[in-house]
Amino acid sequence: MAVKKRQKTLSHGRPPLSRPKERMSSQQSRTIIRTHHRLQKEHAAALRKGDARLAEEISRAIEKNGGLKVYQAASKQGQSKDRGGDSSKVLVEWLREANVIQSDNVVDEHMDGGSAVYRCLEVGAxxxxxxxxxxxKQIQMTRIDLNSQGPGIEKQDFMKRPLPSSPDEDFDIVSLSLVLNYVPDPTQRGEMLKRVTRFLHRDMGRSTTRNSALPALFLVLPLPCVENSRYLDEQLLLQIMENLGFALTNKKTTPKLCYYLFSMTRRPNLTKTDKRKVRDGPLMNNFCIVVE
Ligand SMILES: C[S@@+](CC[C@H](N)C(=O)[O-])C[C@H]1O[C@@H](n2cnc3c(N)ncnc32)[C@H](O)[C@@H]1O
Incomplete structure (x- = not known):
């Protein structure tokens, strides 16, 4: 008996917007991502020790692994629908719940061609x-990355982005999705979180024109950073964020990732967080955030 072929959906035949030329297997992309992270950490450690020769050798190994470009291609594949999807859909869902994003007809009614209501800085776009x-119409995006993959994304290191010099240059939302774990040094991770607070607007909860969920930080980390680290658990992460002036508003975990939305409710205090063990176990990792 002839086997009847299943009808393919329309979307099946439609080419995706950016299909990588050669699709990597998930095993390949995981290996590239892990090797890149490991080498980045070794590179940072060599620089800390002042061993320029070793740092140079590790830089060559990073390039041999494909460098940032191939790492980004591997990460992009992780964003494809069949591998869990784009993390910003969770942000959009939460912003809708908080009425930061409204349905298009509500916006059309209240805006007559003016500028977007809120501004978002996406780091690692x-x-x-x-x-x-x-x-x-509602969220005006500013996208930056260490390596821009095309128009609409500025090549810029967030740690070197000039600080806002006027309220026109600050943001309602900063997105750090799978970026903090990219930073190889625990103190630099703390610096990155501290720096985020300087890009968010400061009229927290006072202005009636702003939504009370804002300003906000969208933070996404691989789940093992929080669930399986000797030096960080969720309690400590929330404590660090509280010291920086953030209150947790939304949280979601999947088998691979944890997503958080924090609203900045007050100014950061000067509490430091050192590297200290919060638990131990043979198969745990050493992900850590140090705030100086
Ligand atoms: C794993 S990718 C994540 C991309 C995307 N946000 C996501 O959720 O899939 C991490 C990206 O962060 C970028 N990145 C890391 N540190 C950065 C920094 N200091 N400034 C700008 N981009 C940075 C890297 O270049 C890389 O493209």
């Missing part, structure tokens, strides 16, 4: 077509 980019 891989695509200008992710979910958070699909509501331009």
């Amino acid at each position: 891989l695509s200008p077509e992710n979910e958070i980019s699909k509501v331009p």
Whole structure:
């Protein structure tokens, strides 16, 4: 008996917007990502020790592994629908719940061609077509990355981005999705979180024109950073964030990732967080955030 072929959906035949030329297997992309992270950490450690020769050798190994470009291609593949999808769809969902994003007809009624209501800085942006980019009338996006993959993404190191010099240059939302874990040094991770607070607007909860969920930080980390580290658990993460002036508003975990939305409710205090063991076990990792 002839086997009847299943009808393919329309989307099946449609080419995706950015299909990598050669699709990596998930095993390949995981290996590239892990090797890149490991080498980045070794490179940072060599620099800390002042061993320039070793640092140079590790830089060559990073390039041999494909460098940042191939790492980004591997990460982008992790964003494809069949591998869990674009993390900003969770941000959009939460912003809708908080009425930061409204339905298009509500916006059309209240805006007559004016500028977007809120501004978002996406650090570590891989695509200008992710979910958070699909509501331009409401959220004006500024996307940066160490290596821009095309128009709409500025090549810039967040740690070197000039601080806002006027309220026009600050943001309602900063997104750090799978970026903090990219930073190889625990103190630099703390610096990155501290720096975020300087890009968020400061009229917290006072202005009636702003939504009370804002200003906010969207933070996404691989789940093992929080669930399986000797030096960080969720309690400590929330404590660090509280010291920096953030209150948790939304949280979600999947088998691979943890997503958080924090609203900045007050100014950071000067509490430091050192590297200290919060638990131990043979198969645990050493992910850590140090705030100086
Ligand atoms: C794993 S990718 C994550 C991309 C995307 N946000 C996601 O959720 O899939 C991490 C990206 O962060 C970028 N990145 C890391 N540190 C950065 C920094 N200091 N400034 C700008 N981009 C940075 C890297 O270049 C890389 O493209």
